[in-house]
Amino acid sequence: MPRGRTSIDIQRIGAYVTIAVALVITLFPVYWIAANSFKYDIDIFSIPPQWLPSNPTLKHYHAAFIERPFLIYALNSLIIAASTTLVSVVFGSMAGYALARFQYPGRWRYQISFWILSTRMMPPIVTIIPLYIAFNYLGMLNTKPAVIIAYTAFNLPFATWMMKSYFQDLPVELEEAAMVDGDTRWGAFLHVALPLARPGLAATAIFCLIISWNEFLLALVLTLTERSQTLPIGIAGRVTQYSTYWGEISAAGFTACIPIMIFAFIVQKHLVRGISFGAVKG
Numbered sequence: 001m002p003r004g005r006t007s008i009d010i011q012r013i014g015a016y017v018t019i020a021v022a023l024v025i026t027l028f029p030v031y032w033i034a035a036n037s038f039k040y041d042i043d044i045f046s047i048p049p050q051w052l053p054s055n056p057t058l059k060h061y062h063a064a065f066i067e068r069p070f071l072i073y074a075l076n077s078l079i080i081a082a083s084t085t086l087v088s089v090v091f092g093s094m095a096g097y098a099l100a101r102f103q104y105p106g107r108w109r110y111q112i113s114f115w116i117l118s119t120r121m122m123p124p125i126v127t128i129i130p131l132y133i134a135f136n137y138l139g140m141l142n143t144k145p146a147v148i149i150a151y152t153a154f155n156l157p158f159a160t161w162m163m164k165s166y167f168q169d170l171p172v173e174l175e176e177a178a179m180v181d182g183d184t185r186w187g188a189f190l191h192v193a194l195p196l197a198r199p200g201l202a203a204t205a206i207f208c209l210i211i212s213w214n215e216f217l218l219a220l221v222l223t224l225t226e227r228s229q230t231l232p233i234g235i236a237g238r239v240t241q242y243s244t245y246w247g248e249i250s251a252a253g254f255t256a257c258i259p260i261m262i263f264a265f266i267v268q269k270h271l272v273r274g275i276s277f278g279a280v281k282g
Contacts, residue, residue, distance in 0.1 A: 030254070030257055033250045033253050033254045033257075034250075034254045035050075035051070035052065035053055036246065036247065036250035037060050037061065037247065037250040037251040037253075037254050038053040038056040038057060038058070038060075039053045039055075039056075039057070039247070040055065040057055040059070040247075041246070041247055043055070044246055044247060044250075059247070060247035060248050060250065060251040061251045061255075063245075063247070063248050063251075064248045064251045064252045064255075065251075065252075065255075068234075068248070069226045069234070070231070070234050070248075070252050070255075072226050072227075073226065073229055073230060073231045073233065073234035073235075073252075074231050074255065074256070076144060076227075076228055076229060076230050076231070077213060077230040077231040077232075077256070078259065079144060080144055080147050080148055080151065080212060080219075080230060081151075081209055081212040081213040082209075083144075083148045084148050084151040084152050084155055084208065084212040085155075085205050085208040085209045085212060087148070087152050087156075088152055088155040088156050088158075088159040088204075088208045089159055089163075089201060089204055089205050089208065091152075091156060091159075091160075092155075092156055092158075092159025092160045092162070092163050092204065093159075093163045093194065093197070093201065094189075095116075095156075095160040095163075095164075096159070096160045096161070096162070096163030096164035096165075096166070096167055097163065097164075097167050097189055097193060099112065099113055099160070099164045100164050100167035100168045101167065101172065101175075113161070113164065116157045116160050116161065117157055117161055119153075119154075119157045120154075120157050120158060124154060124217055124218060125217060128217070128218070128221050131150055131218070131221075131222065132221055132222065135150075135222060141222060141224065142222070142223055142224040142225060142227065142228050143228055144228050146222050146228075147218065147219055147222050147223060147228065147230070150218045150222060151211075151212045151215060151218065154211075154218075155208045155211060155212065158204075158207065158208070158211075159204050159208055162200065162203065162204040162207070163197065163200055163201075163204060165200075166197045166199070166200030167193060167197060167200075170193060170196050170197065174192050174193075174196070175188040175189075175192050175193055178191065178192045202267040205267070206263065206264055206267060209260065209263060210260060213231075213256070213259070213260060214232060215230075215232070216232045216233070216236070219232065219233050220233055220236075231252065231256050232256075234252065235249055235252045235253060235256070238252075
């Protein structure tokens with residue numbers, strides 16, 4: 001066998017092994033949570049550990065979603081995350097397009113871009129007290145719109161920068177041709193630029209959805225009851241001063257993974273291209 005062919009085969013085997021190791025490291029926590037959600041409490045802490053549930057049970061799912069309001073928490077999370085993602089992607093797309101296409105005097109384009117990005121440099125915890133005071137003054141504490149506004153404020157800069165980079169990679173000649181044919185700037189954005197940026201929209205949407213779905217700190221402070229509390233708050237509530245309900249936590253945690261995995265599977269074709277299509281530029 002030629003030496004060059006042997007080298008290629010070794011590189012291919014090494015790549016497969018690396019991918020397999022990465023998959024095991026990535027998927028094992030999800031599998032372990034799923035397995036624990038079907039075990040009895042005594043089996044969760046058994047030594048040696050039970051890699052497969054020997055006597056599967058749905059008691060933890062019943063406790064989480066029937067006896068306790070985890071279904072309400074999940075619905076709140078779905079409404080808040082979906083609304084935040086939609087608003088962030090819509091306004092982020094328009095802002096990113098404006099930064100990528102419009103002319104600004106001097107270095108205003110770069111200064112505006114930096115000002116937008118600088119909000120992501122600030123730790124969210126420093127905004128907790130101002131947000132709490134503001135929403136309390138407006139009578140919006142313990143409401144889903146308050147959480148959506150807070151999440152959007154943190155997701156919008158990220159969405160703007162992501163979409164700005166995608167629009168910069170699109171050939172401007174296509175939009176100019178549309179406007180020469182009688183279309184407006186708004187029409188060129190809707191009919192030409194936005195369809196071409198679908199991979200970027202998918203990548204931005206999945207990142208915004210993951211951030212909103214998993215966010216804990218803002219929801220903890222801005223929500224008080226199950227009427228607006230999200231799934232991460234409900235899961236954390238099963239860690240009490242008397243006991244930690246690992247079975248219910250595992251059941252709710254595994255259920256919380258499912259919507260994100262479904263959405264990622266639906267948009268995976270655009271997501272893979274979107275991640276490599278637009279590199280963040282200044």
